[in-house]
């Protein structure tokens with residue numbers, strides 16, 4: 001009987017089985033193809049691998065282990081003689097797709113995804129530093145990075161010196177014979193200090209140091225530190241990469257050699273790697289990374305332009321009034337998504353402004369599609385000493401504004417009314 005053209009017959013299961021083959025083939029992408037793609041394309045398609053099902057959206061492989069066809073196959077994989085996965089602390093197909101995509105976006109040979117940004121920062125430093133080694137770090141770092149440098153690394157006999165990262169000579173003076181790494185953030189959190197990556201990298205390389213850059217504030221759409229001499233780029237992917245305030249994640253990108261010989265020698269056995277589910281969430285987010293980051297940067301420039309005319313002092317790398325504006329525009333494709341506001345009325349006025357907001361959320365996260373505002377001195381940088389906050393330019397009247405994807409005029413209207421409520 002000929003198949004009916006419609007009706008109930010069309011709903012009958014087809015003769016061919018729904019699951020035609022086991023998922024055996026899992027092919028990655030050829031670098032000779034992806035090397036031709038531009039960032040917006042890489043953000044959507046970079047690193048995608050498809051199973052025999054030909055799924056368009058990346059699959060989530062929620063598995064901790066892998067089964068082998070034979071004992072010999074298992075042994076060969078452990079010896080590294082045959083390709084294939086052995087355990088999800090070491091490899092996972094979904095996480096690997098994310099890692100390949102981040103590496104391609106960063107222009108790096110290799111990347112590894114981590115559970116959080118702090119896992120990325122701590123692993124990127126601990127994997128290469130030993131007791132007796134010396135680290136030079138920019139003094140304006142994300143709060144937990146500062147705790148890592150000031151309090152945690154010294155517990156393991158790693159000496160640290162912090163410098164004003166904008167002062168190139170200070171990096172040169174801080175070098176010692178045992179200096180193994182430089183660590184910095186540009187633009188910095190939350191003071192938006194911009195440092196000269198190329199000059200600092202050259203100084204570090206002269207001393208044989210590895211240059212590690214925390215690029216969470218910029219994302220690879222705004223800044224690719226390896227193009228300016230960085231050896232290792234570390235991310236909080238919680239921020240712009242997920243960008244929708246859903247998961248914590250991080251990443252470390254570098255050369256293949258450093259990844260294998262230095263990072264993985266540490267990370268394979270300490271286990272900071274990202275779960276496949278969270279990797280999948282970030283993979284989905286990266287599809288819109290280029291769109292989101294561009295739009296947020298455009299919004300930020302509009303809001304910063306308004307704030308500049310409305311309050312005594314604000315900082316945004318995309319404004320000509322930023323002290324390192326020229327350098328910022330040399331290293332960065334856009335001004336970024338973060339603005340710092342400085343109010344003369346101290347903590348009281350800063351808190352009053354936050355409490356007057358109707359649209360913008362009071363939140364210490366950043367890089368979200370929602371615009372978020374925080375008072376660093378009482379939140380993100382609460383755990384660093386008042387003296388260190390002072391050095392970092394974190395005053396009691398400072399607020400950090402992370403611009404999202406809302407209509408910029410609504411953001412401006414909300415800030416305007418909240419400023420009035422705070423007496424400005």
Ligand SMILES: *Cc1c(COP(=O)(O)O)cnc(C)c1O
Pocket residue numbers: 116117118119121142144145185189214216217235236237238239248249250366
């Ligand atoms: C948020 C952040 C981190 C830490 O990332 P988590 O994902 O919260 O662990 C590190 N550096 C910078 C610049 C950040 O903004």
